Structure formats: structure tokens, C-alpha cells
Amino acid sequence: MGHEVNQRIVGATPAGAPDRESAAAAVREMFTSIAPRYDLLNHVLSFNIDRLWWRRSARTFDAILKRPAARVLDLCCGTGDMAFALRRRAGSEAWQILGADFSHAMLLRAAAKAAEKTPDKGRSARLGWIEADALRLPFPDGHFDLVTSAFGFRNLADYDAGLREIARVLAPGGECGILDFGEPRGLIGQCYRVYFKKVLPAVGTMISGVRGPYAYLPASVERFPAPDEMLGRMRQAGFREASWTPYTFGIAGLYRGVKSV
């Protein structure tokens, strides 16, 4: 694609946070503040399409998930829905699916939801939760066969550092899948932007009772690199076969890459 990759640090900057550390702290506080209502808001504001996106992304990685002893990490797992979708696709031999997030409140909800679900005993992969920062993962090099992240990667304070960290913990030939929002074009894009920038922040603020996070959401999507640029950054971080598949007119999309051997 020959797209030039901008070399300056690019990442989330909630409310103009001046550096990486304060950006990360602001993101963590923001998600912690909306954790109690996060699922309800997700489903209402996306008209439940989020469920289809998680399932479709998980299905993409069937070949890895059905492998005996596959090691899977879902980064920025929040309340766990992407991890649950991965487990549904995983073979019984999958060793373990780990969800990692730096918001304790989000992880507590993920664990509570996991306890409510009753997977076929002994016939489905085990789930585990770990409190960790995506930019400093507590795992050795080459540990995982698959790393996913749904609607979380966009919130990292440094996207290149995030991609390098994902590449580090992946085994050579391992895959990464980053599901996140995009900006649809054309007439659909125009209508969607009205919804995303006006209706969604208003409804989100009303239901969550917290001002801020739902204004940050459209702003963070606007700042996120366009697909060509993101693919360039993935290649630079050591991923080959980098690709982007738009979902629902490009409202969301899945970035995929294979860690170079």
C-alpha cells in the first residue's frame, strides 16, 4: 500500500492528557467509572450489533482456536464479551483463554459474568482474568498463539508500543486480531456521524450518569489512524499479511496480522 507511517507517538489523549502516563490513568478512571453500566450501554448504543462483531471476529480465528493447547489472550477485555465469544469457538483442548485489562472494576464484572455462564464442564476452554497494562504485559516473549482486542486498542496511549507489545508476546506465526470502530463513508457515514457524535454521547451520558466517556468515544475514533495507516504501523511492528475487514459498512472492522517468523 506504500502508506508512510507517521513517526510521532500516536495514541489516545483523553481530555488533552499531556503524556502517556496521564492518558493511561484517565482512560482507566473513565472505564472504571462506567463499569457498572458498561454492558447495558454497549448493547443499547450499538443496537446489539456488538454481539455479531465479537462473534464474527472470534470465528475468523477458528483454525487457531480449535488447535490443541492453543494459548489465547484477549487484551483490554473489559467485561469479557470478546473472551466469551472466543471460548464459544474454541475446541475443548484449547489450553486457556486469558482476558487482560487494567481496570479492576471491569475485570470484576467479567469474572462475575463468567461465573453465571455454565459452559459444558470439561468440554470447553478455561477462562482466566488478569489485571495488566497492555503496554507492559506480564508474559514472556512468544507465549501466545493468538492475541485479540475488541474496542480496547484505540484507547492505548501509544499505538506503536501496543503493537510491539502484542508482537512480543506472540509466538512466531501467531496471529493478532484488533476489532475497533471505523469511520464509514458516503451517505451512511454522514447519518452515522450524526448518531455517533450527537445522539450517542447524549444517551450514554444520561444512562451512565457520567459526563465525559461518551464524548471521548467519538473523539477517540476520529483520532484513530485510518486503515491504511494502521496497516502500515502493523507491518512496522513485525506483522505480515496485515489486513482490515470492514464490518457493517465500516462502522467497525477487524485488523489481522501474522507475527513474522
Ligand SMILES: C[S@@+](CC[C@H](N)C(=O)[O-])C[C@H]1O[C@@H](n2cnc3c(N)ncnc32)[C@H](O)[C@@H]1O
Ligand atoms: C471499550 S472497552 C472494551 C471492552 C471489551 N473488550 C469489549 O469489547 O466490550 C475498553 C477496555 O480497554 C481497557 N484498557 C484501555 N487501555 C488499557 C491498557 N493500556 N491496558 C489494559 N487495558 C486497557 C479499559 O479498561 C476498558 O475495559
